Amino acid sequence: MIENITGFGDLGYTQNDASQTAFIVRQIMNGMATSAPVKVMAVHSGDSGYTVDVQVMVNQIDGKGNGIPHGTIHGLPVKTLRAGTCEIRIKPRVGDKGVVSFCHSDISVVKKTGAIGNPGSRRKFDWSDGIYLGSFHADGEATSVIEIGDDDNVLIKSPTVALQASDLVDIAGPVTTDTEYRVGGTKVVGTQQGAITAPTGGSTIDSQARTTINAILNALKGHGLIAS
Template sequence: MSDVQTDSYLGEANQATGASDHAAQSFLVWQILRSISGAKLVQVQAVTNDGGVTPVGFVDVKPLVNQLDGSNQAMPHGTVYHLPYFRLQGGANAVIIDPQVGDIGVAIVEDRDISSVKANKAQANPGSKRIFDLADGLYLGGFLNGTPQQYVQFSTAGIAVVSPTKVTLQAPLVEVDASTSFTVNSPQSGFSGTVIVQGLLSWLAGMTGSTISGVASYISGAVQFVGSITSNGHAIDSTHQHTNSGGSGLGGPPQ
């Protein structure tokens, strides 16, 4: 039997609810099922973390699908506090993308009280007898959100790392292995330490024919040196010009 509400009746009951024992039992079962919290779309109201290198944190969320009273009037949910959120992490390795206020995600509700486990971060008895309660939710982000401005993109064109501010690589050793070429497109590049180039260098100082033939690499454009220059054990006076086989300019050690 249907228990669909009509305009003449308040609540979930209708004329058919008490028509038979089956209808009455069905109504009772559905009322119990409606009291169980499942997965809910929620919006983040507050976050304990802000992108720092910290242990995974918690969010306060608000369910987005309103409750309805017996007269079908909206009854918005209140804020649900201190739900653990998901971070992609294995041991001490993690991708840190903390939720932000306004994000839309899903709260998956545990079937038992998880408050003791949240407090101890270890196996524990349930904190109470409650079951299927939204207070025991776990937050997963990334549903119905807008276009990102900072991202790692995987596509058929390759992998793109995009940031409107800064990209930092920090490690004792950073290595780039490029089997074809390695290109840096920037109006200015800086190196704060020693630079080692394996292979010959050619300076193309804006003058035709200044390339040293047979070299493995070259610098194109004007080159300015500040300080002393040494080549093959000989000091080069950068205030004087020297001639190489290709043209004039600072082309190598003194002749």
């Protein structure tokens, strides 16, 4: 009678000392966390930025090849594009599919202090020492987009874009809008209005008033507020 035996190796690993050593090394390497696709399970905000709880998307398997889902990894810092006090930040969403890179050593001290320091323990390539790098898989069309096309033009698409400038907003070049400009919620400039005919004729002529009115009309035309 032949008994079926399952495991993580095959007969090739039992031939000699070298093959047995290769199997042991392979098993050790299988325990090293390097990088993995993950699903975001929760998002948290903190003083030093966002952290996420994630689940690795590629299951573990037993000797028979049965899938064993990973548990949740908590509190992984989220990568942002930052230099000094300048930062471009995207808040992850629950359900995002992204990539985590796992570090060589325990990064718990660095995460806590933000400074150079010794590893918090002697663990290596551990699931706890990951950094979430961002999403790689989309589940539908994005509603907010910043895109640089192959023509070098920049597209910003979003339901609302808010600019909060403590000094000024400096724009070099023309600005085009399909609707109107507002200040403090009040419309100040909208679409161009029709032409206004300059005053002519009449029984009583006030030349000074007509000069002023014509100057106002010319100014409105010059700024494009009324048609010529």
